[in-house]
Amino acid sequence: MLLPSSGPELLLPRPPLLLLSCVTLLLLSQAADAKRDLKSACSTCQQITDNFNKGFDRTAKQNFGGGNTAWEERKLSKYETSEIRLMEIVEGLCESSSFECNRMLEEHEDHFETWWFKRKTKHPDLHKWFCVETIKVCCPKGTFGPDCNDCVGGSDRPCHGNGRCDGDGTRGGDGKCSCDHGYQGEFCLDCIDGYFSEVRNDTFSLCTECHSSCKTCSEATNQGCDECKDGWEEDDQEACVDVNECSKDSSPCKEDEYCLNTEGSYSCKACDKVCSGCSGAGPDKCQTCASGYEDTEGTCTDIDECSQPELVCAEEHQQCVNTKGSYTCICSSGYEEQDGQCVQTPEKVEESEASETTTGEHGEL
Secondary structure: OOOOOEEEEEEEEOHHHHHHHHHHHHHHHHHHHHHHHHHHHHHHHHHHHHHHHHHHHOOOOOOOOOOHHHHHHOOOOHHHHHHHHHHHHEEEEEEOHHHHHHHHHHHHHHHHHHHHHHHOOOOHHHHHHHHHHHHOOEEEOOOOOOOOOEEOOOOHHHHHHOEEOOOOEHHHHHHHEEEOOOOOOOOOOOOOOEEEEEEOOOOEEEEEOOOOOOEEEOOOOOOOEEOOOOOOOEEOOOOOOEEEEEHHHHHHHHHOOOEEEEEEEEEEOOOOOEEEEEEOHHHHEEEEOOOEEEEEEEEEEEEEHHHOOOOOOOOOOEEEEEOOOOEEEEEEEOOOEEEOOEEOHHHHHHHHHHHHHHHHHHOOO
16 A cells, blocks of 8 residues: 655755865864954053053153243143143054054053043053953953953962963963973873972972983982883893993994994994094094004004005106095196196197207207
8 A cells, every 4th residue: 555645855955075074174263263363462452551551661751841841730730640641652552563553552542541540540550450351352360261260270370380371361262271391281280201290289299300311200310210211221229220332242333433322322423534443533443444544553544655665656757646545646747647648748848849949050050
């Protein structure tokens, strides 16, 4: 038996997965930008109030600058509380290129007049009155977010004194702790590897660095290691001591290098160029001398091949020039090399021929 149809189904198009992902990323990006803007707004306000305080100090000893200052202050008002002084200070609050600063100043300039003439005595802290309580772009130290909630660990010691609270002092951030080096965890009370808790309770932690030989430890000496670092090993007293990699039967370095031990490691240094293998730096640490050098009382020195009894530059018109570790054969003065032979230069040939001609002519005389 066929059931009656309920009518055609209404099929709604489903958004592609890629589109949903893009929308999600856009929303997350906008949220991140909003948090940055909240932090930036507080930073701009802090800059304005800091510059105001600097301007206030700068104008402390000024006056109206007219011809009769005493009369002006008596009849008009004192310069130190005057609108003229306020305007001089306000003019120097923002750089002309700072858009955010000038926008905030233009939007809230009337608040400076209110504070200057009516609130300054009762609220001497301009940053607190203006940035925190009036335009509400900042929070008191140790608090964060739109409602100025306490940072982790409390507003007196954010992150228990061992880190920085995200958004601290602003209307932005999420209040999470970025721990100082040596500390970790949500509350910055735990120690990272290489540090141990010297003092620890629910609200305070002091992480002290382990000895350089320890990976983890319970105290600051090399006997307090729970585990040795690579390059260190336990001795008979259960202390972590350096492994001397250079004392092993086979050197970890190449043939033309020597091993230099360091704490927890080693390095390979190039042998002196006069050496063929070496045990250390310098020509006196060679295992054998390199070609062109000889052992002279324990030190490898250059062989002067040019002073040997057997000639090394035996071709005609050649002379020997000694170099470090070797020698070179060059043609004597007035000769040049051609196809491996030293031949007289054209100038010398012409001079020789001219000399012979002159001699012949004189002989006829």
